[in-house]
Amino acid sequence: MLNVRSVRDAGDLTMRARIRDAAIEVFAEAGFDRATVRQIAAHAGASPALVLHHYGSKAGLREECDEHVVSTLLADRTIAIDDPTAQGIDAVLAGVGVHAGRLGYLVRLLADPGDAGRRVFDAFLEHTRKMLRDVGDKWQTQTMSDPEATALLLTAYGLAPLLLQGQIARVLGVDPLGPEGARRLALPGLELFTHGLFQDDSLLTAAKEALARPAGPRSDKGDGDPNQDPDPPAAR
Numbered sequence: 001m002l003n004v005r006s007v008r009d010a011g012d013l014t015m016r017a018r019i020r021d022a023a024i025e026v027f028a029e030a031g032f033d034r035a036t037v038r039q040i041a042a043h044a045g046a047s048p049a050l051v052l053h054h055y056g057s058k059a060g061l062r063e064e065c066d067e068h069v070v071s072t073l074l075a076d077r078t079i080a081i082d083d084p085t086a087q088g089i090d091a092v093l094a095g096v097g098v099h100a101g102r103l104g105y106l107v108r109l110l111a112d113p114g115d116a117g118r119r120v121f122d123a124f125l126e127h128t129r130k131m132l133r134d135v136g137d138k139w140q141t142q143t144m145s146d147p148e149a150t151a152l153l154l155t156a157y158g159l160a161p162l163l164l165q166g167q168i169a170r171v172l173g174v175d176p177l178g179p180e181g182a183r184r185l186a187l188p189g190l191e192l193f194t195h196g197l198f199q200d201d202s203l204l205t206a207a208k209e210a211l212a213r214p215a216g217p218r219s220d221k222g223d224g225d226p227n228q229d230p231d232p233p234a235a236r
Contacts, residue, residue, distance in 0.1 A: 016054045019044045021101075024065050028104030032062060032112075066109065069102045070120055074127045077158075089186070096182040103177055107162050121155070128155045161185075 022044035026035045037058050041048045055061035076095060109120045128151045135141060144150045161168055161176040174181040198204075 015044070015046060015050065019046055019051055019054055019061070020064055020068060023061050024069060024105045025101040027062065027065060028101055028108055031108060037061075065105065066116060066120070069105050069109070070123050073102060073106060074123065077127065077131070093179065093182055093186065096177070096179045100177070103162060107165075110159065110163065121159075124159065125151060125155045128152075128158070 019040065023035075023040045026040050026043050029035075030039065035058075037048045037051050040058075040061070041051045044051070051061065055064060076092075106120070109116055111117065112120075129148075132141075132144075132147065132151055132154070165175070165177055168176040169181070172181060172184060174184060176182070176185060
């Protein structure tokens with residue numbers, strides 16, 4: 001009886017993961033509200049009762065899926081930074097496309113206007129903050145005038161291919177979330193982060209000067225139309 005119990009427990013653990021992975025795919029395709037426990041069970045090769053046995057409810061299953069998708073995708077983000085070698089980059093590119101179902105699920109999460117969407121965005125933003133700190137400790141980085149805004153922009157940059165996948169694929173000619181698309185975008189993205197875009201700082205200097213001035217409408221003479229008479233006839 002002990003041997004049978006042990007085998008059954010191991011099988012239950014495997015089935016639990018199968019149900020979770022099946023739910024990720026069904027949720028990604030049908031959406032959280034339209035997906036049913038029966039659909040998830042059929043996709044996992046299980047019964048609806050077994051789904052509820054493991055997770056209690058569809059809401060409980062979704063919470064497990066949320067945590068699993070976010071944690072695994074965030075872990076993947078650090079591979080190249082932890083191993084900044086050609087082999088490390090190869091490992092990142094080789095893994096592209098493996099988690100297609102999880103990426104579709106993440107898109108659903110990000111589009112959620114409620115707490116779930118806010119939680120996942122905040123998780124990615126916090127992960128970006130940590131990455132900036134880690135990168136700053138490991139390599140020399142540029143001084144940031146506003147590290148929080150920089151983290152926000154980097155988070156938006158990283159999530160943009162998910163939310164604009166169709167538009168980017170249309171222009172690029174390949175799926176940006178697939179292996180070919182990832183290889184196409186890898187060097188341009190790293191060039192932007194490593195070398196920047198402009199060879200001089202004229203635009204940056206002008207922006208710093210403009211932002212150093214008080215906000216609001218300007219009332220100084222000469223700020224208006226250069227062709228306008230500064231002393232109109234009615235005032236003479």
